[in-house]
Amino acid sequence: MRCDFFQLATTGVQGLQPYQPGKPIEELEREYGVTNAIKLASNENSLGASPLVLQELYKHLNNLARYPDGNGFILKHALAQKHQVDMNCVTLGNGSNDLLELITRAFVTSAHSVVYSQHAFAVYPIVTQAVGAKHIVVPAKNYGHDLVAMQAAVRDDTRLIFIANPNNPTGTWLEQAELKNFLDAIPNNILVLIDEAYFEYVDKPNYPDCSLWLNDYPNLIVTRTFSKAYGLAALRVGYGLAHPDVTNVLNRVRQPFNVNQLGLIAAATALTDTDHVLQSVTLNRWGMQQMTQTFQQMGLEYLESAGNFICVDVEDGAKIYQALLYEGVIVRPVGGGYEMPRHLRITVGTEEENFRCLRALQTVLNKR
Numbered sequence: 001m002r003c004d005f006f007q008l009a010t011t012g013v014q015g016l017q018p019y020q021p022g023k024p025i026e027e028l029e030r031e032y033g034v035t036n037a038i039k040l041a042s043n044e045n046s047l048g049a050s051p052l053v054l055q056e057l058y059k060h061l062n063n064l065a066r067y068p069d070g071n072g073f074i075l076k077h078a079l080a081q082k083h084q085v086d087m088n089c090v091t092l093g094n095g096s097n098d099l100l101e102l103i104t105r106a107f108v109t110s111a112h113s114v115v116y117s118q119h120a121f122a123v124y125p126i127v128t129q130a131v132g133a134k135h136i137v138v139p140a141k142n143y144g145h146d147l148v149a150m151q152a153a154v155r156d157d158t159r160l161i162f163i164a165n166p167n168n169p170t171g172t173w174l175e176q177a178e179l180k181n182f183l184d185a186i187p188n189n190i191l192v193l194i195d196e197a198y199f200e201y202v203d204k205p206n207y208p209d210c211s212l213w214l215n216d217y218p219n220l221i222v223t224r225t226f227s228k229a230y231g232l233a234a235l236r237v238g239y240g241l242a243h244p245d246v247t248n249v250l251n252r253v254r255q256p257f258n259v260n261q262l263g264l265i266a267a268a269t270a271l272t273d274t275d276h277v278l279q280s281v282t283l284n285r286w287g288m289q290q291m292t293q294t295f296q297q298m299g300l301e302y303l304e305s306a307g308n309f310i311c312v313d314v315e316d317g318a319k320i321y322q323a324l325l326y327e328g329v330i331v332r333p334v335g336g337g338y339e340m341p342r343h344l345r346i347t348v349g350t351e352e353e354n355f356r357c358l359r360a361l362q363t364v365l366n367k368r
């Protein structure tokens with residue numbers, strides 16, 4: 001007798017759609033017969049990892065039979081120093097996505113609701129749905145988080161609020177005063193997770209470093225990642241900063257070896273190479289200018305972005321995305337769950353990658 005395993009899955013999981021990652025270059029080349037393709041679809045760092053990290057990793061390749069340090073002591077210690085917090089405020093994750101999931105699983109059940117914004121990062125609905133909690137999706141204001149409306153949306157059963165600053169895919173950001181007002185208004189039995197995955201890239205007035213507020217708000221959790229400005233997306237390392245009591249809860253659900261040894265070594269080394277982060281951020285700044293100036297010349301509207309990616313209005317994102325694939329360029333359509341069918345999200349790459357992407361976009365749009 002066949003078993004319908006889908007029916008066995010929890011109700012929350014039955015309602016999930018698998019996350020759609022950016023198309024890998026190899027897949028595009030195989031399926032579309034193009035060569036020399038470029039990928040500006042997953043907000044990765046086109047500069048790659050720091051050479052210091054690569055050197056350090058080679059030294060540890062002969063140790064792969066050993067489990068990693070389950071406490072991640074060296075990395076946690078370095079992060080605690082960087083943020084001037086106790087080590088027991090730091091939780092490491094297999095990418096910051098791991099933290100988003102861990103926090104939701106630890107604190108939220110089907111009896112709770114989770115608040116996040118329309119157009120917010122796709123993992124928030126996924127982790128909410130996975131635990132069967134209610135989604136309160138607050139309509140965005142000018143594509144960004146509407147904190148006043150988010151505050152008003154909070155209910156008695158709300159346990160967690162996700163805020164991406166800056167947000168992916170919109171690139172919108174929130175300023176210090178509005179975030180502080182928000183935190184002041186939220187009862188401290190509701191966790192507020194501020195996701196700062198793109199923190200290092202932001203160069204906007206009054207953009208806050210929320211990790212400095214942990215003492216003021218015990219219900220605040222700040223997440224960061226090594227996947228973006230540190231160029232370590234493949235190794236999957238992220239972290240959360242929170243009150244020690246929150247960290248204590250997270251450690252109960254965290255898998256014993258959730259961060260791999262090469263990731264731990266790479267991340268700790270990457271923290272020492274501040275020049276590399278600076279180079280990555282500088283490259284992004286130039287690339288962002290290159291993109292926005294060309295969009296202006298092409299008469300395309302775009303959303304001003306604080307991250308390493310930008311959303312541009314091409315009227316029919318899905319169609320232009322497909323046409324770009326034939327030109328060997330992978331970007332990200334943001335219709336579907338992101339509800340932005342007119343836009344494409346393009347990661348800022350090297351000057352050459354940006355140039356190729358913009359030229360392909362021009363070619364494709366001229367054929368319309």
Ligand SMILES: Cc1ncc(COP(=O)(O)O)c(C=O)c1O
Pocket residue numbers: 042043094095096097098121164166167168195197224225226227233236237238
């Ligand atoms: C806003 C935001 N948060 C978190 C993540 C998760 O990144 P990672 O799991 O690689 O740390 C991403 C990745 O794109 C993101 O855009």
